Amino acid sequence: MNSDFRRNPGLRQALHDWWNGLNDQRGDRAQLRRAHNITAVVLTPAYQRVYRRLRAAGWRHAADAPVNDRLAAIVGLLAHVETHGDASLPQAMSARKPGDDRPAVSPLRFQRLLESPDLDALYSGLRRVLPLLQRPASIVALADDLLCWGDDVKKTWAYDYEWPVQKAD
Numbered sequence: 001m002n003s004d005f006r007r008n009p010g011l012r013q014a015l016h017d018w019w020n021g022l023n024d025q026r027g028d029r030a031q032l033r034r035a036h037n038i039t040a041v042v043l044t045p046a047y048q049r050v051y052r053r054l055r056a057a058g059w060r061h062a063a064d065a066p067v068n069d070r071l072a073a074i075v076g077l078l079a080h081v082e083t084h085g086d087a088s089l090p091q092a093m094s095a096r097k098p099g100d101d102r103p104a105v106s107p108l109r110f111q112r113l114l115e116s117p118d119l120d121a122l123y124s125g126l127r128r129v130l131p132l133l134q135r136p137a138s139i140v141a142l143a144d145d146l147l148c149w150g151d152d153v154k155k156t157w158a159y160d161y162e163w164p165v166q167k168a169d
Contacts, residue, residue, distance in 0.1 A: 004059065005143050012140055014057035018050050019078050019139055032079035037120050038069050041076035050075050067147070073123045074143045080127060085136025089145060090160035095135035103164065104134045110161055114154050122149065 005012045022029045028046035035041040042048075051059075051071065061067050085092070093105035103110075109129065116122035145153050 004147065005140055008058045011054060011058040014054055015078075015139070015143060016084075018053055019081070019084070022079060029079050032076050035076050036124075038072045038076065038123055041072040042069075046079075047072055047075050069119055070147050070149065073119055074146045076123065077126050077130065077142065077146070078139055080130040081137070081139055081142070083136040084139050087135050087137050088141050088157075088160045089137045090157040091162070092133045092135040092137035093129060094160075094162035095133070097134055101164075103162065104132045105129050107161075107163055110157075114157060119149065122146075 005015060025046075028049070031044045031046040032041060035044060035047075051068070054071070059071070061071075087095070090110070093110055094103040096102065097104055105113075109125075113122065113125045113129065116125055145157070
């Protein structure tokens, strides 16, 4: 599936504008951050507002389309992102902590994300990982990856993550 965010600049801009506005909409950010799963995200007024905003900007999926769960995951996770950068999410996860040679997200934890059995498990895992990031990730890359989540994205993530070098015994 090609990402609607890559194909539709208006949709991408609406996502950016909404995310940038979260600093002024602290109540919306708090509602979304408290949502422990995708259903909880969908049931918040904050999500419903951004959903309608994105519909007006070009999100063309019917309300009952399964892809809307992916959109809810995107919105819920973006509420946990404080700064926007140019790194892919795996690059941000493998960035080293200052003064430490260990990545922000351990290889084992990263591998567990790749093995998430469903979207809710991935959402839960990413919710816990996002506060650990040392390098800002691209919000559009995060959105695209979640929207297109599957084997191709998993492989791309595996290549983008900077796996630590094994030390010889």
